Amino acid sequence: MSNRVVYFNGEFVSESEARVSIFDSALMFGDMAFEMTRTYRQKPFRLRHHLERLYGSLRLLEIDCGLTIDDMERLTLATLEKNIPTESDDMDWQIMHDVSRGPLGIYKSAFTGSIQPTVSINCWPLITHTGGFAATYETGIDIIIPAQQAVPAHLVDAKAKTRSRLHYQMAQLQAARTGEGKWPVLLDPDGFLAEGTGNNIFLVKDGVIFTxxxxxxxxxxxxGATIELARGLGIEVRETNLGRLEALMADEIFCTATTFALVHAVRFEGQAIGDGKLGPIFQRLMAAWKELAGIDFVAQAQDYAKLLPEWEAKALVGR
Ligand SMILES: Cc1ncc(COP(=O)(O)O)c(C=O)c1O
Structure with missing residues (x-):
């Protein structure tokens, strides 16, 4: 059993004791907002941005979690502080917020007291995530367009980060069927590029970045951080509609997400992108990202990759 603790409905409990009820609306409807933040050098990166997005998602879902955003920030930092000593000093962390409206009212007799929203904050060592990802920084990614489309905003607004993610799961299953390591990027119902199942996409053409x-x-x-960095470097960024053709004609393609920050693509729908190597704009952005993060997170991921088998073996023994 790990020594990690989780903030769970008003108290800190051991990770193995944090359990969401089978009657929770999250289980019934995927009715849960969440966030995934990471640390760099054990400091959360843009936590407030993540929490603002979380509170936006909660407003959309009409969930009052009973905590102000300042409370949530304080509790997040407290959860992280309690978990940091369980690992070595060079460990960075994933911080996950999960908030639902709680168990459905029809099952209230299964609970003592009134039904409350479910609020949890957990911290997980990033070694499993970026250690497992390290080789991808070298190889780049191979993007395919799955049959599954993105859900348009007039049905469910993708700007809210929710656990209603079956369409992403379907896209991943479809991508996996086309070959190992394929990355799905979903089109929206108008045939424009939307996003990956856990990342945003960028194209580069003639020195301009498009997303x-x-x-x-x-x-x-x-x-957001990538757009800011690019503009800071004097690179033009345009947010616009993009289709398959623009992707196939791009000089560079890359994707961004919290865990890995950014990664370049080498193929799109079976065709090589540019010369198939790291593009110059990507390289400038990667350098700027490392400076912003205050750490060479690619080297860190490579170190984690080496340490991962031992870390996992220890985690198993600890059970
Ligand atoms: C569907 C989707 N798009 C994009 C992203 C990237 O967002 P962020 O950079 O905040 O991690 C995520 C992250 O999980 C996601 O789930």
């Missing part, structure tokens, strides 16, 4: 307009996509915190 899908903020319509049928999650506005990634890393997407």
């Amino acid at each position: 899908p307009e903020p319509r049928n996509i999650l506005l990634g915190v890393s997407r």
Whole structure:
């Protein structure tokens, strides 16, 4: 059993004791907002941006979690502080917020007291995530368009980050069927590029960066940071509608997300992108990202990859 603790409905409990009820609306409807933040050098990266997005998602879902955003921030930092000593000093962390409206009212007799929203904050060592990802920084990704489309904003707004994610799961299953390591990027119902199942996409053409307009996509915190960095470097960024053709004609393609920050693509729908190597704009952005993060997170992921088998073996023994 790990020594990690989780903030769960008003108290800190051991990770193995944090359990969501089978009657929870999250289980019944995928009715839960969530966030995934990471640390760099054990400090949360843009936590406030993540929490603002969380509180936006909660407003959309009409969930009052009973905590102010300042409370949530304080509790997040407290949860992280309690977990940091369980690992070595060079461990970075994933911080996950999960909030639902709680168990459905029809089952209230199964609970003592009134039904409350379910609020949890957990911290997980990033070694499993970025250690497992390290090789991808080298190889780049191979993007395919799955049959599954993105859900348009007029049905469910993708700008809210919710656990209602069956369409992403279907896209992943379809991508996996086309070959190992394929990355799905979903089209929206108008045939424009939307996003990956957990990342945003960028194209580069003639020195200009293009990314899908903020319509049928999650506005990634890393997407925002990338746009800021690019503009800071004097690179033009356009948010616009992009199709398969623009992707096939791009000089560079890359994706962004919290865990890995950014990764380049080498193929799109079976065709090589540019010369198939790291593009110059991507390289400038990667350098700027490392400076922003205050750490060479690619080297860190490579170190984690080496340590991962031992870390996992220890975690098993600890059970
Ligand atoms: C569907 C989707 N798009 C994009 C992203 C990237 O967002 P961020 O950069 O905030 O991690 C995520 C992250 O999980 C996601 O789930």
